[in-house]
Each structure stands twice: as C-alpha cells, then as structure tokens.
Amino acid sequence: MRNAAFPANALGSEFKEKLRANFLLSSLSILLGAALGAVFFYAGLQKHLAPFQFAEAVMAYRLFPQSLVGLVAAVLPWVELTAGFFLVLGYLLEAAGRIAMVLGLSAGGLLVGGIKRRSCLLIIAALALVFIIVMSVTMARGLEIDCGCGLFFQRQVGPVPILENILMLLLAAALYWWEYAGE
Amino acid sequence: MKKSLWPGDILWAGYLLFLAAFFGVMQHRPMVSLGWQGELPAYIAKLREARRQVQFQGVKTVNLLQARALWETGALFIDARKPEEFAELHIEGAYNLPPDLFKNKDVQLLVGLPKDRRIVVYCGQEACDSALQAAEKLQSQGFTQVAAYLGGFRAWDEAGYPVDTAQ
Numbered sequence: 001m002r003n004a005a006f007p008a009n010a011l012g013s014e015f016k017e018k019l020r021a022n023f024l025l026s027s028l029s030i031l032l033g034a035a036l037g038a039v040f041f042y043a044g045l046q047k048h049l050a051p052f053q054f055a056e057a058v059m060a061y062r063l064f065p066q067s068l069v070g071l072v073a074a075v076l077p078w079v080e081l082t083a084g085f086f087l088v089l090g091y092l093l094e095a096a097g098r099i100a101m102v103l104g105l106s107a108g109g110l111l112v113g114g115i116k117r118r119s120c121l122l123i124i125a126a127l128a129l130v131f132i133i134v135m136s137v138t139m140a141r142g143l144e145i146d147c148g149c150g151l152f153f154q155r156q157v158g159p160v161p162i163l164e165n166i167l168m169l170l171l172a173a174a175l176y177w178w179e180y181a182g183e
Numbered sequence: 184m185k186k187s188l189w190p191g192d193i194l195w196a197g198y199l200l201f202l203a204a205f206f207g208v209m210q211h212r213p214m215v216s217l218g219w220q221g222e223l224p225a226y227i228a229k230l231r232e233a234r235r236q237v238q239f240q241g242v243k244t245v246n247l248l249q250a251r252a253l254w255e256t257g258a259l260f261i262d263a264r265k266p267e268e269f270a271e272l273h274i275e276g277a278y279n280l281p282p283d284l285f286k287n288k289d290v291q292l293l294v295g296l297p298k299d300r301r302i303v304v305y306c307g308q309e310a311c312d313s314a315l316q317a318a319e320k321l322q323s324q325g326f327t328q329v330a331a332y333l334g335g336f337r338a339w340d341e342a343g344y345p346v347d348t349a350q
Contacts, residue, residue: 048210051211051214052214052226052227052230055214055218055223055227056227056310059223059224059227060310066218066221066223066224067218067219067220067221068218069218069223070211070214070215070216070217070218070219070223071208071215071218071219073211073214073218074207074208074210074211074212074214074215075203075204075207075208076207077207078203078204078206078207078210079200079203079204079207081203082199082200082202082203082206083199083203086199116192116195116196116199118189118192118195119192119193119195119196119198119199120196120199122192122193122196123196123199123200126196144268144307180189
C-alpha cells in the first residue's frame with residue numbers, strides 16, 4: 001500500500017524484478033558498480049598521496065577562502081577513498097556471496113546485499129554532481145585551470161571532464177535504482 | 184533480504200562522510216593547519232621551487248625586473264603557452280612556441296638563429312612548467328643564453344608592461 005507514496009518505484013518494481021532475474025544484467029551491474037568504486041578509490045588515493053598538489057588545484061578554482069583550502073584538500077580525497085573502497089568491497093562481497101550460493105553454501109546469502117553500497121552510491125552521485133556544478137561555474141567564469149581531476153595526466157577544466165562526471169552521476173543513479181529494494 | 188529505505192541510506196551516507204572527514208583531517212593535519220593560518224600558498228610555492236631545482240637543474244631563471252631589462256635590450260621573447268592564449272594577448276614582440284611544436288625537429292623560428300642569442304621563455308603564471316621545459320629544450324639544442332622568466336605572462340601584464348595582440 002505504501003507504494004502509492006512512491007509511484008515511480010511501484011511502477012518500476014515489477015519490471016525491475018524481471019531485469020534483476022537476468023544473470024547477465026545483474027553481473028553487469030556488479031561489474032559496473034565495482035568499476036565505479038575503483039575509479040573513485042583511485043582518484044582519492046592519488047590526491048591523498050599528493051596532498052599539496054591537490055591543494056594547489058583546489059586553490060586555483062578560487063571558490064573557497066584561503067583558510068579552508070587545506071581542509072577541502074584534506075577531506076575530499078578521503079570522501080572519495082571511503083565511498084570508493086566500500087563500494088568496491090560491497091560489490092566484491094556480493095559477487096563472492098552469489099558464487100557461494102550457487103555452490104550451495106547458504107552462508108553466502110549473508111554477503112549478498114551487505115555493506116552500505118547504496119549509501120556509497122549516494123555519496124558518489126553527490127560528489128559527481130558537485131564536480132559538475134563546480135566545473136561548469138569555473139568554465140563560465142572563464143578560468144583556464146588544471147581540473148585536479150586527471151587520473152593519468154593533468155587536464156584542464158573543460159567539457160570532457162564535465163561529461164565524464166555526468167556519465168558517472170548517471171551510472172551511480174542507475175545503480176542506486178537497481179539496488180533499491182523498496183518496500 | 185532485509186529491506187531498508189532511502190532515509191536510512193542517507194543516514195549511513197552521512198556517517199560515512201563523517202568518518203571520511205575525520206580521517207582526512209587526521210591524515211593531513213599539517214596541511215589543514217597551514218591552510219587555516221593562511222600559509223598554504225607560500226608553502227606550496229616553496230615545494231614547487233624545491234621540485235624545480237631538481238627537475239630543471241641547469242636552467243637559468245629571471246624575475247620580472249630582470250625580464251623587463253632583457254626585453255629592453257632586445258632579447259628574443261618566446262611565449263610557451265598554447266596558440267589560443269598567445270593570440271589573445273602576449274608580451275610585445277614575443278614569438279609563440281607552444282609545447283607541441285617542439286616535437287617537430289626543425290622549429291622554423293629557431294633555424295638560423297645564432298646560438299648565443301639572448302632568449303627569454305615564459306608561460307602563463309608562476310605555476311606552469313612549460314617555460315622551464317622549453318628553456319631546457321632550447322639549451323639542449325645548443326642555445327647558450329636562455330633564461331626562463333617564472334612570473335609568467337600574468338605578472339608581466341599586471342605590472343602594466345607592454346603587451347600586444349599582433350602575431
């Protein structure tokens with residue numbers, strides 16, 4: 001009955017159950033989720049290991065007062081690390097649990113759906129949204145700066161990193177919908 | 184499977200964020216306090232200088248006043264920024280030599296240029312390395328009087344020194 005308060009979910013739930021039953025699709029969701037978590041974990045690790053370089057990038061955005069740049073540069077990598085780590089872990093355990101269940105070990109069921117994956121997805125979606133807004137504002141202000149977001153080489157703020165974040169936001173939202181069990 | 188709802192997800196997300204913030208601050212306490220005291224920019228500049236001294240050991244550098252003096256005595260100014268930035272505005276009389284151009288062996292600008300010509304290379308601002316990279320490459324091509332001006336175009340422009348849009 002309470003589904004009436006969440007009509008979109010009620011509408012989608014039956015359809016979603018059918019999709020979930022598909023082995024390929026649910027494996028794909030695990031794979032994509034683990035990959036998304038890994039990207040954020042790696043991004044966070046890189047910033048954590050070169051904190052002052054990242055602080056310099058934060059400073060270049062000229063969004064925060066000087067006194068808070070250090071704090072932002074310290075906390076943001078750890079948000080990425082934490083969300084990424086638990087997301088990857090959650091999906092790996094999910095995969096392990098499912099394999100165990102297929103092998104007839106009912107204890108595997110304990111692993112399925114464990115770890116706060118959906119909360120991690122929320123954090124990652126929020127991060128991507130913040131990055132999209134910040135980079136759009138920066139582009140609108142006409143600042144040509146290093147984005148601090150290059151995983152393998154330095155990049156400037158521009159349409160490509162924004163597009164990447166939009167894709168990650170969509171992926172996180174889709175996975176959240178996928179994982180959301182509802183009532 | 185136990186079902187939980189989105190408010191619970193948000194609560195857990197908040198808890199994870201709190202944990203992350205706590206560990207982040209604990210891990211990087213020196214940086215946070217440097218930032219709090221407003222000393223972060225100076226510290227970052229110091230780190231950058233130390234890195235450059237190792238990375239670009241043999242490259243001579245000049246400051247704004249020295250660069251101005253060299254400009255007045257007719258040194259060749261080379262702009263190591265991207266062509267778009269150069270086209271927008273550059274130091275008067277400078278030639279553009281963007282980083283990509285060095286991949287070609289014969290840079291037209293440098294052909295026939297005497298090796299002891301005084302050259303000053305600059306890029307956008309303090310933080311960019313492309314001036315130092317270009318200066319290093321010029322030295323390796325045999326130019327002996329090369330210097331990198333580290334303040335970059337921004338400092339030159341802010342000082343009100345001559346700038347130009349012409350090619």
